[in-house]
Amino acid sequence: MAIQSEITVHKIAHPKGSKVDFGAEIRGADLENLSELDFAVIRRALYENSVVLLKNQQTLSPRAQFELTQRFDPVSTSYGHGKTIDAKRSVLHPDLKTIPHQPQVQVIGNGPVAEYEGLKNITLKHPHHKTFHADPLSEADDRDNTRFYRWHIDAALYGLHAPRVTTLMAVKVPKTEPLNLRYDDESNDEISVPRGSTAFASSYKTYDLLSEEDKQFARTTKVQYAPHPYIWMSPARSRSDGLGLVSEGKELPYSELPPIEKDKVKILPMTWKNPVTGQLALQVHPSAIEKLHLADGTVIDDLKEVREIVHRMQRPGIAPEFVYPIDWEEGDLAIFNNHGVLHSVTGSFLPEEVRIFRQCNLAASEGPLGPDN
Numbered sequence: 001m002a003i004q005s006e007i008t009v010h011k012i013a014h015p016k017g018s019k020v021d022f023g024a025e026i027r028g029a030d031l032e033n034l035s036e037l038d039f040a041v042i043r044r045a046l047y048e049n050s051v052v053l054l055k056n057q058q059t060l061s062p063r064a065q066f067e068l069t070q071r072f073d074p075v076s077t078s079y080g081h082g083k084t085i086d087a088k089r090s091v092l093h094p095d096l097k098t099i100p101h102q103p104q105v106q107v108i109g110n111g112p113v114a115e116y117e118g119l120k121n122i123t124l125k126h127p128h129h130k131t132f133h134a135d136p137l138s139e140a141d142d143r144d145n146t147r148f149y150r151w152h153i154d155a156a157l158y159g160l161h162a163p164r165v166t167t168l169m170a171v172k173v174p175k176t177e178p179l180n181l182r183y184d185d186e187s188n189d190e191i192s193v194p195r196g197s198t199a200f201a202s203s204y205k206t207y208d209l210l211s212e213e214d215k216q217f218a219r220t221t222k223v224q225y226a227p228h229p230y231i232w233m234s235p236a237r238s239r240s241d242g243l244g245l246v247s248e249g250k251e252l253p254y255s256e257l258p259p260i261e262k263d264k265v266k267i268l269p270m271t272w273k274n275p276v277t278g279q280l281a282l283q284v285h286p287s288a289i290e291k292l293h294l295a296d297g298t299v300i301d302d303l304k305e306v307r308e309i310v311h312r313m314q315r316p317g318i319a320p321e322f323v324y325p326i327d328w329e330e331g332d333l334a335i336f337n338n339h340g341v342l343h344s345v346t347g348s349f350l351p352e353e354v355r356i357f358r359q360c361n362l363a364a365s366e367g368p369l370g371p372d373n
């Protein structure tokens with residue numbers, strides 16, 4: 001008798017007008033007791049759908065969340081950002097609180113929390129775009145409107161390899177009215193998002209939307225990331241669409257960064273291959289880029305030019321019709337392919353609105369799969 005998994009996979013039904021072709025719900029999985037076959041079904045679903053959602057997982061322990069995350073890369077053991085040195089200057093510093101008994105799992109969210117998983121009397125702060133965007137929304141517009149805070153890959157991009165997947169669990173979700181997310185660029189684009197939604201865009205779609213000439217460029221170009229990128233970028237500010245920084249020369253000079261070890265600087269392919277489907281993703285962390293290495297050996301090191309090239313290639317992929325803003329419900333566990341999507345925080349909360357999420361990702365055991373060319 002063949003042993004079968006009871007897990008089923010259901011494509012997410014996106015609203016009318018959406019052209020999002022990714023996202024699926026996985027049903028019937030017992031995450032604390034996954035057989036090899038069950039995990040194989042989940043892994044395939046993840047790589048075929050980029051983002052998968054499992055409902056009613058509120059009883060899942062931080063340990064089980066870590067173990068699930070680790071199954072995608074069994075050799076990996078440590079958090080995706082490691083123990084970031086000089087963390088106080090990093091733009092990531094205010095957003096994460098580490099669970100003492102499971103240090104690969106971070107608590108993120110908003111508001112005062114008396115006790116959660118061994119963390120006592122903590123105050124969480126939902127990242128607000130006004131701390132990162134060059135030209136934020138006005139105070140008057142801020143409660144009803146929002147921005148993409150920062151489109152990104154979860155990755156240290158210095159020394160450590162980019163985690164394969166991130167798991168994100170919604171523990172406590174304040175439900176309020178949806179927000180109008182404004183791009184505030186020349187497009188007049190806007191999209192309605194649930195407050196505090198995590199927005200996803202498929203980097204496979206972004207690649208597919210390129211011209212043949214740009215696809216060729218993307219397959220043959222490598223991206224060099226700044227050393228200690230989150231410290232390097234800390235004085236700089238973002239475009240209003242959250243997709244990379246404006247070029248005002250504010251990045252820290254190397255002399256003001258922690259010591260730089262040359263072999264830790266990341267020069268990565270511009271396209272990353274899906275290990276299951278073979279599709280290529282245009283996978284670039286737009287805020288952390290510093291140089292482009294072209295096929296003919298040319299290095300583009302003019303930061304403004306580097307950013308213009310990458311923004312022109314990535315912007316079509318975050319158009320409203322291609323963005324999947326998750327409508328979080330308590331107990332939701334999302335797993336996303338961190339080598340195939342960009343994601344962004346959205347929204348804002350009042351100081352007293354309590355929101356608790358748990359995030360886990362692990363520095364990968366090896367670099368991303370590049371294109372075959």
Ligand SMILES: [Fe+2]
Nearest residue numbers: 152153154343
């Ligand atoms: Fe993230």
